Each structure stands twice: as structure tokens, then as C-alpha cells.
Amino acid sequence: MAPTSETLTAERILEATEEVLRRHGPAKATVVDVARALGVSHGSVYRHFRTKAALREAVTKRWLDRTSGKLARIAEASDRDPAARLRDWLTALFEAKRHKAGDDPELFATYTVLTDENGAVVGEHIAELTAQLTRIITEGAGSGTFAVPDPAVAARAVFQATGRFHDPCYAREWTRPGVGEEFTALVDLLVRGLS
Template sequence: MAPTSETLTAERILEATEEVLRRHGPAKATVVDVARALGVSHGSVYRHFRTKAALREAVTKRWLDRTSGELSGIAAGDGAPEARLRDWLAALFAAKRRKAGGDPELFATYTVLTSENGAAVGEHIADLTSQLTRIIRAGVETGDFAAGDPQATARAVFQATGRFHDPSHAREWEEPGAEADFRAVVDLLMRGLRP
């Protein structure tokens, strides 16, 4: 293998892993394929990620963190809580649709990887519900929302909107009427949250 001129970092390995997964799929992608794409030995990859499972979990977490990162700015914003909640839910739906429709092969790959990496998925869901809690708590503080327990309410909102962000519903996201269904659910939730 030709030596690489760039320093091998975890981020470079994750980028290469994503490309290898896109090309070969989760069943056929190997650490050797990742190393070959980087022009290094597979031992070099293992110095950063001790096992293939650790590498797959890290690339899954990275993929999920992109969505969390997109949404965190909305959650941390200072606009009206109802508008922030609507924007956050719409951004989550848009991000999931973009991932599913923009690169269907990679989305299918990550659907497999998320089923293998329950810890990464659990952390992702915890982060998303934490962001929702922040928005709902702000709404309670301003009097826009009535929620005795903002954290429980955030979990309920997340679960109630599952059809619009859970990958198991990806096929439904492009069906006629999906946008109208989304708006109807969000409107219903907003009415339920108002004092």
C-alpha cells in the first residue's frame, strides 16, 4: 500500500467508511476495504477503532449526530416556543426525508447499522428529546405551553410524531398527503400544549 500523505485521523476513517458502506453495503464492507480506500494497513484503522463493531458504531453515531446538530440551533434559539417547536419538528422531518430520498442506498445501509447499534440510537433519541424538552420548558416558562413535566411531554411529542422521523416509515414520507398529515399532527399537538 502506498503511504498516505495526510495524517490518519478518526474523522478521515469515518469518511472513508461511509464511502465504503455506500459502495459495498453493510454486509460486504470490511475494515480491509476501508484501509484500502485510505491507502493504509488495516492495523492503522484498528489503532483508531479497536473492532469492526466499534467502527460501525462510530460511523452510525456520526450519521445520527448530523441530524442532532441541524436541530440544536433551533432548540437553543430564543424565538417564540411554539414557532421553535414547529420549526424543530419540520426540520427533523425534512432531515429524515432528505437522508432517505437523497441517498437511498446509504439510508438503507444506515437502517441496518442503526439496528445493530442500539446504544448510538438510544443516545440520539435522548439528545433529540433533550432538545424538545428545552423548547417545551421554555414554553412553560413563558406561559405558551401547559406541561406539568416538560421531559415527559417532550417524549410524548417525539413519540406522537414518530411517523415523520422513524426510519421504518420512510416509504410513507413521499406519499401524497404526507405533508398535510404532518401539519395536521403538529397542529393537534400545539392545541394540546396550549394552556
């Protein structure tokens, strides 16, 4: 294989892995395919990711982190009203999931398989998201916007109550007519309940 002119980095490998997964699917994509796409030996890929499972875990984490990074900016905007931040955060989560499912259905299906394989990564992602919700609700409780005795419990309840709008198992419902109105009605109910 001809060496590439760019330095091989973990990020380049993850980008190539995503493309290989899109092309071949999770069942047929191999480390050799990733190496071939980069113009390097598969040993070069293994220097960054010791196993195929580690590579798949890293690409799954990268995919999930795209969502949590956007949501973190909303959660950290302490200068904004907590109720508005909560609405914005839930809306951003729903929109991010809908876009992932609708913009690239093949890759979304691939990541659904990968998230099933990488339960620890998914657990960390959910913990990060509920921590962001906890921050918003805690600040709301501190300002008197929300009246909850335990913000962490309330955050987990909000996350679970909105699961239909962010859990990939419901992806087929996200394009149904009226789903936006159903989402808004649920968020309104939750904000009133927290208040």
C-alpha cells in the same frame, strides 16, 4: 500499500467508511476495504477503532449526529417563540429524515442496518432529541406559551406522537402525496394541545 500524504484521522476513516458502506453495503464492507480506500494498512485503521464493531458504531453516531446538531441550533434559539421553535424543530427533523432517505436510498438502507446493530447509539440519539424538545417545551411552559405540568413527559409524548415522520421504519410513507399536509395537521394539533 503506499502511505497517504494526509494524516490519518478518525474523521478521515469515518468518511472513507461511509463511502465503503455505500459501495459494498453493510454485509460486505470490511475494515480492509476501508484501509484500502485510504491507502493504509488495516492496522492503521484499528489504531483509531479497536474493532469493526467500534468503527460501525462510530460511523452510525456520526450519521445521527448530523441531524441532532442541526436540531440543537433550533432548540437553543431562546430568543424565538417556543411554539414557532417547536414547529421548526419538528419540521427540521422530518425534512432531515426525508432527505436522508430520498437523497441516498442505498446509504439510508445501510444505516438502517447499522442502527439496528447499535441500539445504544440510537438510544443516546433519541435521548438527545427528547432533551432538545424538553428544553423548548420547558421554556414554553416558563413563558406561558405551553401549559404542561411536566415538560419532559410532554417532550417524550410529542416525540412518540410524531414517530411516523421520523422513524426510519416509515420511510416509504414520506414521499406519499399528502404526507406534508398530514404532518402539518399533526403538529398543529400537538401545539394546540400543549397550549
